[in-house]
Amino acid sequence: MKKNHIKFGLLILCTLAFTLFTSCNKQSAEKAKEIDLSIYEKGDYFISPQELKSLLGSENLILLDCNNPKIYAKEHIKGAIGIGFHAFSEKVGKPGDPGWGTIKSKEELIKKLISLGIDNEKIVVLYSDLFKGPGADGRAAWQLRLAGMNNVKILHGGSTYWKELGYEMTKDITMKPNPSSSITLKDYDKSFMITKDELFENLDKKIVVDVRTKKEFDGSQNAGEPRGGHIKGAKHLVWTDLLNKNGTLKTPKEIEEIMGKMGISKKDDFTLY
Amino acid sequence: MKYKKEKGIKIGILIVVIGLYLFVPVVKININQAIFILKNVDVDLARGYILGFGMWAPVVSFLLMILQSIAAPLPAFIITFANAGLFGWVKGAILSWTSSMAGAALCFFIARFYGRTVVTKLTGKYALDSVDDFFDRYGKYTILIARLLPFISFDIVSYAAGLTSMSFFSFFVATGIGQLPATIVYSYIGSMLTGTTKTIVVGLLMLFAISTLIFLLKKVWNDKKEAKDIIDLN
Numbered sequence A: 001m002k003k004n005h006i007k008f009g010l011l012i013l014c015t016l017a018f019t020l021f022t023s024c025n026k027q028s029a030e031k032a033k034e035i036d037l038s039i040y041e042k043g044d045y046f047i048s049p050q051e052l053k054s055l056l057g058s059e060n061l062i063l064l065d066c067n068n069p070k071i072y073a074k075e076h077i078k079g080a081i082g083i084g085f086h087a088f089s090e091k092v093g094k095p096g097d098p099g100w101g102t103i104k105s106k107e108e109l110i111k112k113l114i115s116l117g118i119d120n121e122k123i124v125v126l127y128s129d130l131f132k133g134p135g136a137d138g139r140a141a142w143q144l145r146l147a148g149m150n151n152v153k154i155l156h157g158g159s160t161y162w163k164e165l166g167y168e169m170t171k172d173i174t175m176k177p178n179p180s181s182s183i184t185l186k187d188y189d190k191s192f193m194i195t196k197d198e199l200f201e202n203l204d205k206k207i208v209v210d211v212r213t214k215k216e217f218d219g220s221q222n223a224g225e226p227r228g229g230h231i232k233g234a235k236h237l238v239w240t241d242l243l244n245k246n247g248t249l250k251t252p253k254e255i256e257e258i259m260g261k262m263g264i265s266k267k268d269d270f271t272l273y
Numbered sequence B: 001m002k003y004k005k006e007k008g009i010k011i012g013i014l015i016v017v018i019g020l021y022l023f024v025p026v027v028k029i030n031i032n033q034a035i036f037i038l039k040n041v042d043v044d045l046a047r048g049y050i051l052g053f054g055m056w057a058p059v060v061s062f063l064l065m066i067l068q069s070i071a072a073p074l075p076a077f078i079i080t081f082a083n084a085g086l087f088g089w090v091k092g093a094i095l096s097w098t099s100s101m102a103g104a105a106l107c108f109f110i111a112r113f114y115g116r117t118v119v120t121k122l123t124g125k126y127a128l129d130s131v132d133d134f135f136d137r138y139g140k141y142t143i144l145i146a147r148l149l150p151f152i153s154f155d156i157v158s159y160a161a162g163l164t165s166m167s168f169f170s171f172f173v174a175t176g177i178g179q180l181p182a183t184i185v186y187s188y189i190g191s192m193l194t195g196t197t198k199t200i201v202v203g204l205l206m207l208f209a210i211s212t213l214i215f216l217l218k219k220v221w222n223d224k225k226e227a228k229d230i231i232d233l234n
Helices: A002-030 A049-055 A069-074 A106-115 A136-146 A158-164 A196-201 A252-261 B002-023 B025-039 B043-051 B054-070 B077-087 B089-123 B125-148 B154-163 B168-192 B195-233
Strands: A061-065 A123-127 A152-155 A207-210 A270-272
Touching (some): A049 A061, A049 A158, A123 A136, A136 A152, B002 B025, B025 B043, B025 B054, B043 B077, B054 B077, B054 B154, B077 B168, B089 B154, B125 B154, B125 B168, B168 B195
Parallel strands (some): A123 A152, A207 A270
């Protein structure tokens, strides 16, 4: 009986200590210095959480949540529209069918963007929880940038870092956006993509990096892959290895080191999948 | 002897089903892909998946709904929305409703076929008997209430009902009636269902559920009173 009392007391103490500790942490995080994104060559692809916070509620912001809708329903940043993992991809058929999961044609993409209220002027910010999904925000931003949209940004550190800063998440329902009047897109910039056939023909000449999980690299088929395994000769690097534990980017120097260890330098032409 | 034979059949069916999944790659890949599609909770993705099967689309949708019923945590409303988008809301609603009924029936029979002995061992005979008694009398209302409440798992109710001695017929009728409002509303509004409309729909369903509950409580109370009156007379 007495033992239980002591245990209980300890539990209370621990809880107190923990709450104090975390609240101190929160405060220090609030005062955390804004990370300088200009050290990155393409730093303008990102928006800092501080800047996004100051834009929340603005008419000029379209905020897109690229988490699994289940997570979106539990919590999201105020005003975000949940678009899931595959909003801008071709989805007719199943994984492995020709064209399934490739980027939508320009015409189809325009339709989709207009329905989300996106034009060439507003700032479009994408985010996801970087450790609970495939980083669909990154893929969507890559695609929209290739279509010539320079007003598209990724939230630096995703909702992971946003929460670490103590910024608010909500369950509040976001109203459906009003369609935008028009949007102009360029043809996709083909220099940042390679087709299946092109890669297959040059397989012995190309550096290929598989950025999926170790399990998938080793043959797991849990993400709907009709065939398990990896492309012959591919190196392996999990995409989250380029991130810190809180979802922010590692420094350019660290990233160069990681890639260097794989025998890849800035000058190299390589393929990721 | 008879008991042994029955046990053999039960284990045999299990082995065949698991064997099919493990050793027939086509079955395994297709089931895994279907689960992957549903896990994404993405209506467009599910719609594209069903559409990809061409003329087999309604059959695939039907099978998808049954898969969803057996594997408890997969979302059914995604299939309902996708059906409405693909086949129009009336045909979509009919397809969603019939396939979810088939799924419910399957769960009910799985529980009845495999569960009784196992569950009796787990809960003790007396507890199950008292539930049985309640289900015997009021089962259809209980099912109806459970079906109307959107946050109660469809599949678990079907399994639970299969474990009691309630008749399949009353289970099936209650399920059918209980599923109707939600299926029609979901199909009609489809993926237009956002914040405020969703609240209205949930509110309406709750209203149905509460009225059924009040009716049930009244019935229970009257039955008790009748029983008491009989005892008093004696």
